Amino acid sequence: MDMRAVLIALLVLAPLIGAVLCTFLRTQAVRSAIVLATGAILVVSAAFLVPLTPFKLSLASVFGLDLHRIVQVADFILLLIILYYGFKHRHLAIIALGLFQVAMLVTLEFFLVSGPTVYERVNCDQLSLMMVLIISIVGSIICYQAIPYMREHEHHYQVAPSRQPRFFFVMLLFLGAMNGLVLFNDLTVIYFFFEVTTLCSFLLIGHDRTTIATQNALRALWMNSAGGAAFILGILAVYRETGTLELQNILLPGLAGSGIYLLALALLCVAAFIKSAQFPFQSWLLGAMVAPTPVSALLHSSTMVKVGIYLVLRLAPGFAGTFLSQSVAVFGAFSFLAGAALAVGQSNGKKVLAYSTISNLGLIFACAGINTAESMIAAMLLLMFHAVIKALLFLSVGAIEQRIASRDIEDMRGLYAVMPVTALITVTGVVMMIMPPFGVLLSKWMAMEAAARNLYVIIMIALASALTVMYWARWAGTLMSDPFAGRFRPERQPVLTWLALGPLCAGGAALSVFAPWLYMGLIQPVLSGSYTASYILKAGVLENAYGAFAILPMCAVALLGLVVAVVALKRAFKSRIVPAYMSGLQTGQPFFFQGPMNQPVKAEARNYYLDSIFGEKRLTDWVNLGGGILLTLILGGAL
Amino acid sequence: MTRTAILIACGLIAGPILGGLVSGMDRILTARMQSRIGPPLLQPFYDVAKLLFKESLVVNVWQVFCAYCYIAASSIALVLFFLQSDLLLILFVQAVGAVMLVVGALSSTSPYSHIGAHRELLQILSYEPLLVLVVVGFYLETGSFKLTSIYAWREPLLLKLPFLFIVLGYVLTIKLRKSPFDLSTCHHAHQELVKGLLTDYSGPFLALTEIAHWFEVILLLGICSLFWATNWFGMAILLVATYFLEVLVDNITSRMNWRWMLSYVWGVGLTLSLVNLIWLHQG
Amino acid sequence: MQAVKRFINRMRSKSPWLLHFDCGSCNGCDIEILACLTPVYDVERFGIINVGNPFHADVLLVSGTVNHRNKKVLTNLHAQMPSPKLVVAIGACGLSGGIFREAYNVVGGIHKVLPVDVYVPGCPPKPEAIIDGVVLGLQKLQRLHEQPSVEKEA
Numbered sequence A: 001m002d003m004r005a006v007l008i009a010l011l012v013l014a015p016l017i018g019a020v021l022c023t024f025l026r027t028q029a030v031r032s033a034i035v036l037a038t039g040a041i042l043v044v045s046a047a048f049l050v051p052l053t054p055f056k057l058s059l060a061s062v063f064g065l066d067l068h069r070i071v072q073v074a075d076f077i078l079l080l081i082i083l084y085y086g087f088k089h090r091h092l093a094i095i096a097l098g099l100f101q102v103a104m105l106v107t108l109e110f111f112l113v114s115g116p117t118v119y120e121r122v123n124c125d126q127l128s129l130m131m132v133l134i135i136s137i138v139g140s141i142i143c144y145q146a147i148p149y150m151r152e153h154e155h156h157y158q159v160a161p162s163r164q165p166r167f168f169f170v171m172l173l174f175l176g177a178m179n180g181l182v183l184f185n186d187l188t189v190i191y192f193f194f195e196v197t198t199l200c201s202f203l204l205i206g207h208d209r210t211t212i213a214t215q216n217a218l219r220a221l222w223m224n225s226a227g228g229a230a231f232i233l234g235i236l237a238v239y240r241e242t243g244t245l246e247l248q249n250i251l252l253p254g255l256a257g258s259g260i261y262l263l264a265l266a267l268l269c270v271a272a273f274i275k276s277a278q279f280p281f282q283s284w285l286l287g288a289m290v291a292p293t294p295v296s297a298l299l300h301s302s303t304m305v306k307v308g309i310y311l312v313l314r315l316a317p318g319f320a321g322t323f324l325s326q327s328v329a330v331f332g333a334f335s336f337l338a339g340a341a342l343a344v345g346q347s348n349g350k351k352v353l354a355y356s357t358i359s360n361l362g363l364i365f366a367c368a369g370i371n372t373a374e375s376m377i378a379a380m381l382l383l384m385f386h387a388v389i390k391a392l393l394f395l396s397v398g399a400i401e402q403r404i405a406s407r408d409i410e411d412m413r414g415l416y417a418v419m420p421v422t423a424l425i426t427v428t429g430v431v432m433m434i435m436p437p438f439g440v441l442l443s444k445w446m447a448m449e450a451a452a453r454n455l456y457v458i459i460m461i462a463l464a465s466a467l468t469v470m471y472w473a474r475w476a477g478t479l480m481s482d483p484f485a486g487r488f489r490p491e492r493q494p495v496l497t498w499l500a501l502g503p504l505c506a507g508g509a510a511l512s513v514f515a516p517w518l519y520m521g522l523i524q525p526v527l528s529g530s531y532t533a534s535y536i537l538k539a540g541v542l543e544n545a546y547g548a549f550a551i552l553p554m555c556a557v558a559l560l561g562l563v564v565a566v567v568a569l570k571r572a573f574k575s576r577i578v579p580a581y582m583s584g585l586q587t588g589q590p591f592f593f594q595g596p597m598n599q600p601v602k603a604e605a606r607n608y609y610l611d612s613i614f615g616e617k618r619l620t621d622w623v624n625l626g627g628g629i630l631l632t633l634i635l636g637g638a639l
Numbered sequence B: 001m002t003r004t005a006i007l008i009a010c011g012l013i014a015g016p017i018l019g020g021l022v023s024g025m026d027r028i029l030t031a032r033m034q035s036r037i038g039p040p041l042l043q044p045f046y047d048v049a050k051l052l053f054k055e056s057l058v059v060n061v062w063q064v065f066c067a068y069c070y071i072a073a074s075s076i077a078l079v080l081f082f083l084q085s086d087l088l089l090i091l092f093v094q095a096v097g098a099v100m101l102v103v104g105a106l107s108s109t110s111p112y113s114h115i116g117a118h119r120e121l122l123q124i125l126s127y128e129p130l131l132v133l134v135v136v137g138f139y140l141e142t143g144s145f146k147l148t149s150i151y152a153w154r155e156p157l158l159l160k161l162p163f164l165f166i167v168l169g170y171v172l173t174i175k176l177r178k179s180p181f182d183l184s185t186c187h188h189a190h191q192e193l194v195k196g197l198l199t200d201y202s203g204p205f206l207a208l209t210e211i212a213h214w215f216e217v218i219l220l221l222g223i224c225s226l227f228w229a230t231n232w233f234g235m236a237i238l239l240v241a242t243y244f245l246e247v248l249v250d251n252i253t254s255r256m257n258w259r260w261m262l263s264y265v266w267g268v269g270l271t272l273s274l275v276n277l278i279w280l281h282q283g
Numbered sequence C: 001m002q003a004v005k006r007f008i009n010r011m012r013s014k015s016p017w018l019l020h021f022d023c024g025s026c027n028g029c030d031i032e033i034l035a036c037l038t039p040v041y042d043v044e045r046f047g048i049i050n051v052g053n054p055f056h057a058d059v060l061l062v063s064g065t066v067n068h069r070n071k072k073v074l075t076n077l078h079a080q081m082p083s084p085k086l087v088v089a090i091g092a093c094g095l096s097g098g099i100f101r102e103a104y105n106v107v108g109g110i111h112k113v114l115p116v117d118v119y120v121p122g123c124p125p126k127p128e129a130i131i132d133g134v135v136l137g138l139q140k141l142q143r144l145h146e147q148p149s150v151e152k153e154a
């Protein structure tokens, strides 16, 4: 058998098998072993995939069964499951959307598509590879951390009997589905996996079975079903126009003029926006934060929401130079701005992360909409860095939450005194989000330079990146707000937690250093078909006609600066340590001053959340309105 | 190679020396405007030298780390400027310094530091987008973000970017911590702020932040100088006039609150930049 | 080495930053201290700045008497000043308790809680006297440093 087919089968099916095993073998130790083994298989397979890329494969049958038939059947079963949940919770929107999708699917499969054609069903190029690597490596790491997390979680909420088998079933299933989604080239298969991720998200959000969790899960389900409906409608339209269901082939040049074709792409884009929770669909992602934190890390920041990005990046060459492209750029930039503004108004750590995810995804969409080589490079780099670092931040918040029983940033004040290592890792994550020489900033820089000719986009990006700096810096400072705690004493955490946080943190930094090679190896080849890539790599400096980002020199200088600062830090331990200034009334305790009757009084200085400007209550309606208008513009303009 | 080394050295030396002199000049000018004589020109150097040799007193060791990061970032930014690097890159590096200073202040437990730090964040929020837009203006006119090309441009950019120069003026006022934008730390707000952002930095670490600030000032003046880069004379006049205006504004206005700052600076700044950028776009 | 030391000392005497603490004075002395900072006297000529923050200050100007309530504050502020530092007691009250000396809550002059370097008498002292006091203090500081044993915080 072909090595490539084996790898693909492993990447998609191994998690499925692991998932099924998890449901049947219900002891903790075995389950942990299964999760670890599945993760290891995924990582190794993904690694083996690297030298083989790019390739195409016409995977007509699996174990003698026609792949197309399998997917067809599975598709209907899946929709039936969704309909079941719709009826169970008496949710009209889910039922209606489910029935609509069934109808469309029937139309597509039985009336439109004529006869089985031989496709290249699998298309593994560097973009797919990038996604597979993210899913397999970051995904596995998150699943590892989920093992201790869920044990603690169930212990804390006193869940009995354990619902962990179901939890890990869905988590692993999800990994397989994601791998399938990015590896296959056949739109019906992609649609199938798209729906699987929707279902997984629904099941995981509702995992805790509280009223609020069920409610939010249902909201996620109906919104994403709407996305599914847009997706299948888009597929229908695409098939009518191009007569093919291959993602690669629908992007043939010369089609861009036709109205229906653009509308089809616009519909697929809308499906992508819903999946990526762009405004005005953000509410499902925010609701999803009730789920256990590994879920938020895996689905709602580093992988599932990237599906939307993946789709739009794939489709972008198809609408280059059209009004659709322009409006996607404005829409994305708007999301970037709105997400950042809303994040400023939040003191709930997980909500800040959620908004910042929406915001960063918006920037990636904006880059895809700008649709030049530079902007696409920015988009892909950002995709990668964001996945790693956001996963890190989510997991850190999860670990913090389990220790201090709060996810509010105000409660994390002085966290460094309680859990120094986690606090430091979180701060490093924050630094990697906003500072050079790290990758997120590198891609933001590329995005800015690419967007500079697009006035509305660049103004929104400029405002949004300042807001971004504000909410991250505030958080980092709050974590370090701490009296001198004497010797550095690392806190105790489960080994698997360290094994998750450490590699993600180191990986984020390493990726930044290797950004030039990532660009040469992964991104340039993807773009070379449709764009003329313009950066040249010279001594670690990415340079084009109008800009130069000195990645390696910056890394070296930053390292030097860091060493100096750390030496200074070490020496600072020897200085005289005094309490902070409290108008001369300081007591021995930090934050307390000596008040009337010699009683200690706590000095409160909370962070500025600028609620009157950036509060959720104040902004949400306006932001939804703006998002809605832009979305109408996208659909209408495509016509 | 030697050229690069010389430029790096220039950046590292010019920052503290020019920055200190500008600061000394500033103090004399301010004193004269208040009908005083004012300190000697070299006073800022005396201050910094004194601070450097004081006992090191620490509130939170991470504050020391942040102070070093601040000076590292701002000196690197200036060196990059001398190396004629990418202007956006320079802005980002400069922003690192500003953010680290804030993180340092937040890492103390004093409420005064916290208020100052948050106000500083709001200041960053106010000026950062405008600074980016100024750079975008350079790009739209000259077609490049690289300083080499911008300095080589054939005519003074001020003629094409007059409004953006005014916008840069706002940025400069905030960055130099001049009234009406001296919210986060200044010598005159003892009652409300003590020393705000810098309250808990002391001795040598305060000296570091001061030197880092000089680097920043020189960097910003360098960006100002881009507006008249065709000859030295024009550049000098522009810089002197701009700085004089800054001191004047400092002395005739009073400190305002952050709400006003944010709405005013964003309102006026964004409008002016938009108008100017649209001109360039159409032109 | 000697040259460096001399240089540092010169710098110190050229930039004394003040922290003014009103330790229960009648406000007479405080007004005179603030008068020093007005354009009429323009102490910035000598590099003197009123910083109002112990972390930045070199000279602690104390006016008024020490009482049981505020002696803790006074020592706290002094502890937060990085060495080398000076304490200048201003006015009759700062010297000995002045007219408040006999009050039940009064500890006495500043020297009861802090090592005072310079006493500036008067009720209140004139601004010139205060400036003179600071200058005297700086001379003392220089003398201290020319001797090998450097004043250290206990």
Ligand code: SF4
Binding pocket: C024, C025, C026, C027, C028, C029, C030, C063, C064, C090, C091, C092, C093, C094, C098, C099, C122, C123, C124, C125
């Ligand atoms: S010395 Fe005189 S002026 Fe000064 S505080 Fe005492 S009573 Fe008031």
